[in-house]
Amino acid sequence: MRLPLDALCAAGLLERAGTGVRAVAAVLPVAGGLLVCDRADAPPRSAQVCWPDDSSYHLAGALAPGRRTRWLDLACGSAVAPLERPGLAQVIAGVDLNPRAVAFARLGAALSGIAHLAVHAGDIGAVPGTAPLVTCNAPIPDAPGATAGGVLWRHTDASFFARLWPAARAAVEPGGEVVIHAARAAIPDDLPGERVVCIYTPLDLPPGVPAFAVLWWRPDAPPRLAIGHRALTPARPHVDDRDRDDVLAGAC
Numbered sequence: 472m473r474l475p476l477d478a479l480c481a482a483g484l485l486e487r488a489g490t491g492v493r494a495v496a497a498v499l500p501v502a503g504g505l506l507v508c509d510r511a512d513a514p515p516r517s518a519q520v521c522w523p524d525d526s527s528y529h530l531a532g533a534l535a536p537g538r539r540t541r542w543l544d545l546a547c548g549s550a551v552a553p554l555e556r557p558g559l560a561q562v563i564a565g566v567d568l569n570p571r572a573v574a575f576a577r578l579g580a581a582l583s584g585i586a587h588l589a590v591h592a593g594d595i596g597a598v599p600g601t602a603p604l605v606t607c608n609a610p611i612p613d614a615p616g617a618t619a620g621g622v623l624w625r626h627t628d629a630s631f632f633a634r635l636w637p638a639a640r641a642a643v644e645p646g647g648e649v650v651i652h653a654a655r656a657a658i659p660d661d662l663p664g665e666r667v668v669c670i671y672t673p674l675d676l677p678p679g680v681p682a683f684a685v686l687w688w689r690p691d692a693p694p695r696l697a698i699g700h701r702a703l704t705p706a707r708p709h710v711d712d713r714d715r716d717d718v719l720a721g722a723c
Contacts, residue, residue: 482578496575497522503557504583507575508549518571520549526683527551528709529671530608530652533685534559535712541602543642545595545635550576550588552606557585559604565590566598595631595638603647605639611654611681632657640690649688652710654681665692669714670700685710697721 484507485492499506501523511522531552539560544553547565549572557563567573567590576590591599595607610631636659639649651658655670667687676682699718701710 483574484578496520498582499523501551501555503554504585505579506549506551506554507579507582509571518569520569520572520575523549523551525709526608526652528555529683529685530606530650531555532709532711533650533652533669533687533714534604534606535715539603541600542604542606543598543600543602545598545605545607545638545642546609546631547576547590548572548608550579550590552608553588554579554583554585557583557588560602561587563588564599564602566593566595568592568594594634596634598638598642601642601644601647603644605643605647605649607635607639607649607651607653609635609651609653609657636662639688643690646691647689649686649690651686651688653684653686655684656681658684658686660696662688662690663694664688664690665695666697667715667718668696668698669710669718670698671703671710673702674700685714687715 480486480492484494484496484498486495494510497508497510499508506523508520508522513519534556538558540562542553542560542563544550544563544565547553547567550565553563553565565576565588567576570592573590573592580588580590639651643649655668658668665688668684670682670684672682697718701714701717703709
């Protein structure tokens with residue numbers, strides 16, 4: 472899609488600077504199209520829409536192939552996972568509290584020509600409807616200096632997770648799956664149903680450095696908890712859907 476300068480300025484991607492223009496936001500290629508976020512060198516702000524880091528790709532890679540009727544992405548930010556894997560559902564809905572993130576996610580969907588992705592402003596506890604697939608790339612809980620410089624976009628307090636688990640459970644359809652990337656310590660061991668956890672950060676992290684993992688959760692499945700570890704490699708630098716089966720088989 473090609474847009475004239477005036478349209479790019481109106482969309483918040485560019486701003487005029489004398490006789491020239493400068494980029495206000497970044498437009499990044501992803502597998503399914505284009506992602507819009509704040510520039511990597513953007514000054515800190517409370518409504519920062521972060522540059523995608525590896526966590527975004529761990530979540531997107533962990534989603535099994537196939538075409539669902541619907542997919543809900545909670546606290547979606549700029550909608551990295553849906554823009555990376557738009558073919559996973561006929562209808563995709565994202566929700567986020569940050570109005571700037573919602574605007575950027577909508578713009579990314581428009582630039583990518585993904586008409587079946589709709590992003591809503593709101594809390595994770597007020598998601599629009601239910602779906603067989605529910606996802607979330609959760610922020611870091613209780614991180615030291617989480618509000619330093621007013622930057623809130625990667626961090627949260629424990630209240631987020633107190634809302635996340637019931638919200639995800641309410642949003643997933645019977646027989647469906649919830650996939651969440653989070654700090655390992657933020658994933659409860661007493662959730663109902665089947666829980667498969669793949670830890671991908673080193674097991675010998677220094678004290679105070681959080682380990683991170685992907686959780687595949689099927690609330691309606693028979694109770695089961697399987698936890699495994701997989702070292703990242705150049706050939707497989709991110710978690711993928713094969714890791715779920717490997718953890719269940721005890722292969723990692």
